[in-house]
Amino acid sequence: MDVLNVFLDAIRVAIGPQAAVFALAGVGLNLQFGYAGLLNFGQVAFMLAGAYGASMTVDAGGPLWLGILVGMAAALVVAMLFGLPALRLRADYLAIVTISVGEIIRLLVRSSTLEPVTNGVFGYRDFAAWFYAINPIPAGRYGVGNLAFPARTLWLIVVAWTLVLLASLLVLGLMRSPWGRVVRGIREDEDAVRSLGKNVFMYKLQALALGGLMGALAGSLRAIDSQAVRPDFFLTITTFMIYAAVILGGAGTIIGPTIGAMALWFVISFSEGLLRLGIESGVIEFLDPEDVAAIRFMIVGLALILLVVFRPQGLAGKPEAGLLDEH
Amino acid sequence: MLLGVAGSVLCASTLWTVPATPQEPAPSDSGQGVSGVLRLDEEPVDGARIEVETPEGNPVDTTTSAGDGAWSVPLVTPGAYVVRLDEATLPDGVVLADSTKGSLTVEVRPGQDRVIIFQLADESGPTTSEEGFDWRRLVSLSVDGVRLGIVLGVMAMGLSLIFGVTRLINFAHGELVTFGAIAAWVFNAGAFRFPLFLAGIVGLLLSAALGWGLERGLFRPLRRRRTSTVALIVVTIGLSEFLRSFYQLTFGPLPEPYRDYALQREIDLGPLTVTPKSLGIICIGAVAIVLVAFLLQRTRLGTAMRAVADNKDLAASSGIDVQRVILHVWILGAVLAGLGGILLGVTQKVEFDMGFKALLLIFAAVVVGGLGTAYGPVLGALLLGVVIQVSTIWFDTEFKFVFALLALILMLVFRPQGILGRRERVG
């Protein structure tokens, strides 16, 4: 019975707002990493831009929708910060720059010097009233048993997954266009594409920025979901969890990020639920409840290694088109 | 607050204030807390605000020092806390003796009343030079910078050597750093109680074993399968996450010191005052770098390493066993990382994510000096270390890391191959 509840809980998480946020950020990351081959290790910085854009705008008296747009504009700035120094260089330099700049943006936001502007470590809260005020779903609980959402969560879920769908369709359309062909070509060998007369740098910058916009939108959703924004929500580990989701689902496929985000959150919450159950019932004695978070990240890390080694094409990818495989 | 800042953690020499005579833990029924007395030359300082927050930055409580300078904050749960003295609330003319130490991270054990000492000074205080510029401070910060640079340089050299022969940026290098530090800690202050010197050697041996194991068990098989560089980088990211969480689980989330190295008296060397600890770190690091340089320049193995880094195919066709060289470089790189970790652990404390926090600075050092070169990263690290430390004279310590990043970005824009690097070839 308890195991069933853990299972239902895991399903709930897998279709909940968290998974949708990851899926949306994942669609963006997939455009950058899966299709364009860009090692963006700073996706979380785009999310931070989206979240702070929204919350700071509301804090300054602006409407939330404007804040979301501000967040997207901020994401474009982040894309420039990432891209201008690194996109002309070997792929690994982008990895170094994105991971560093991403972390430093977070540190700056939380620094006490900038506290007058950013509210430092305290961040913002309760800025999304507008979003929940326009909820058309009548109050109440929807679903059965453990697998139910209150109306406001359901509203967020609907909006979030709709955005995931739209973003996926956008990527699909782009990838079927000549633009997408060039981008995928760059993933394969950028010198070849350059020798054929394409401005590789521009394409990479466009892919980076577009994926970043989706990341920013995901960040805004993340903020709306928790009604709170703090710098420490945006740790590097989040980027790597999104990587795990994208690769698990199948990098370089349209549906991959969505499947991957759902599967990842299912695995995480199911295993965590089981662990907690074991700890509470005394079956597992060597772990404390606080250790569960560390185990989550161990799972993510291990998943990344094992996937690349044993199933680089992920769940949705065709074996012969495995992105990470090279013959 | 500062805990999150890689640069600051690396740099502040004794960030961890260790009370000379630790107060006996208060009876456990009274719970735990932090407290202290603010004094300047035996005069109590009252009305200063003290804030307590979690390392993640969640505020816990604030208080104000009383008429006798005393303050205390009870804490509901034990654990790590950041205690900050709001310098702006100090009376006129009173400042922190070291402005980098207005924010201290402490670990509060259950039932313990942890005493925190903020060193205060007269504003007009010890500045002796004519123009009001504190030369002693400049000198001592430069020494700190050199020490930081050496420690970073040892780590960065390892990263760069591995990159040189494998063309792989190891994002788990930070975890190799932590591994050395933790391994030495286990033998010094954990399960065993060896002197640090011995424990350090054991830590380096274990680091070597880890380097060997990673290459033989993971990276060589993956190279055999012709896994792309991008995929390998993702593997190193996964490895980094995995190891770091594993350390957190087994070593614990709190920082731990090595035995015997908590407090030291400074020694005077003319205009310089250094602790023997700092001097030791600088010497050990420098000796390690010189030894590696000797290995590279004067031994067959070193020549082979340089040949492989220069042109793998050419090296292979002239009879060098490339795979064996790569294995040796992984071992060497892991040992250098481990040594850097131990030295860093002596500077501050051993912590499960110390290497990860240092990674950003390692990257900056490597890019500034030249990715794939052996000596560039050392040069880059020394430059960075001194600039970072000396900048705190003019800038808030929080911005130290910004300089590292600025250096990295400027370098990428104007000379991406680094000071000592050369451009990649095409075609």
Added chain:
Amino acid sequence: MSTDVLAAVAAEPGVPKPNPILVVDDVRRTFGGLVAVDVRHLEVERGTITSLIGPNGAGKTTLFNCLTGFDRPQAGYWAFDGHRLEGRFAYQIPRYGLVRTFQLTKALDRLTVMENMLLASRGNRGERLLGALLRPSWRHTEDAARQRAERLLETFELTRMGHDLAGTLSGGQRKLLEMARALMTEPAAILLDEPMAGVNPRLRQTLCEHIEGLRDGGLTVFLIEHDMDVVMGISDWVVCMAEGNVISEGPPAVVRADPAVVDAYLGSHDGLAPVDERESHEDETS
């Protein structure tokens, strides 16, 4: 045909040609102390097959890299079809009608053969991000490109493979694809870096015919080649480099007999027709 044009040209390094399409002056590229390329003056005649030979490490690839914007020489200038190209970015070069291939074949493995071809088409409106989602806006250029691609694939006998991933092709087919793809850019001249390397002898013959066909169609071909039989067979003019310098040029037979050329090869312990199978360079390219 064009041999007639060159008949009157003296066989000496740096000699002017009647109607050059590419003129190179004082191009110098050094790596640290090593002078990889130091070409005083070189002209490539329009509508001919000119071969660039020289022992390993002579600087041939580096010269190609410089000419096509993939490397920056420390000094020098060059003009293609009257346009000065130094300082241009690699992606701008094909606009002037100059395109290149690589010593290590660069097929785009996880794109189909047809996609490889289409990607190289010029002026495709759908390649702009803003227009990409409006299919009607680019259908026209795409269709035109497709027709051109189909013609080229047919010429190079790759039609059957059109829907296969390029990664599944054999080494020789990849060379063919790379050449066909370069031609999609509608060039006036093509620089081929060792097009025969790793190609089996039977296919070499076909490749040679293709190259001659290109020349006969009016294209200028400038190729690096190690296989002396190939060089002797198809070249209208041969240029030999050693240690960065052009040490000899002239009709094939003349260059072959030039003592300086023989010396260069002997000095490099390299024989006159080195078998050069280096398809496993994978780590060299980023």
